[in-house]
Amino acid sequence: MDRRKFLNLSVFAMVAVPASLSAIDFRETKPDTWTAKTVEDSIKALYGDVKLEESGVKVKAPTVAANGGAVPVSVKSDIPAKTVALFQDANPEAAVAVFSVAEGGIVDYSLKIKMKSTGKITAILEGTDGKFYMGYQSLEVAKGGCEG
């Protein structure tokens, strides 16, 4: 068990500790991923120098987002996954989220993200087969979302 992660949890969460055993805090284990400025660097920091296959992962987002403060994005895939990572190239840093997928888990995530300007959203899926898959979607942002 990751001790640092353990200390971060409150008393409430401690009740559920057996359940969080498989949870990985990527901010602790891969700190460089979150400060990397480009998508490439961020992927490298997270997974190392990997070959990406451009298939199997579906990223869905509106082609034109009216409000960059909340761009709905969804990632979907049928490939059995270990982790799924989401990046974009419009903001100062690239990483948005890293999901750890439970065994037999469904990869169908939706979330809303901030985009400072027009850019590309990239999703990388680490399969249980050890291969890496990629999907992306470019979109235009009418009004940037990082100015608040």
Place this chain on the structure above:
Amino acid sequence: MSKNMKIKAKLKKGIVNVKVMAKHDMLTYDQAKKKGTKANFITHISATCNGKVVYDVSTSQFWSKNPQFKFDFKDGAKGDKVEITWTDLLKNTVTESKKIR
């Protein structure tokens, strides 16, 4: 105890759809600088059901304000509790749960 999150969990064809809206400012470093405050955003979210992790994600400041997210998982039944926990940069932790409908 339910002012920090809105959770909906619904069973549909053997799959549980969970929708969550967490209440959080999600201040990025840039925004915080302008406002003269400290950046703070949710850094980790996880969900459990029947002692099993069903959702687990490390997050960055680029999630929207009051982040909304959805996910699906198998092996849930009506009446089971989905428990969602988030932690932010200042190490505040909030846990809330909801029964699957």
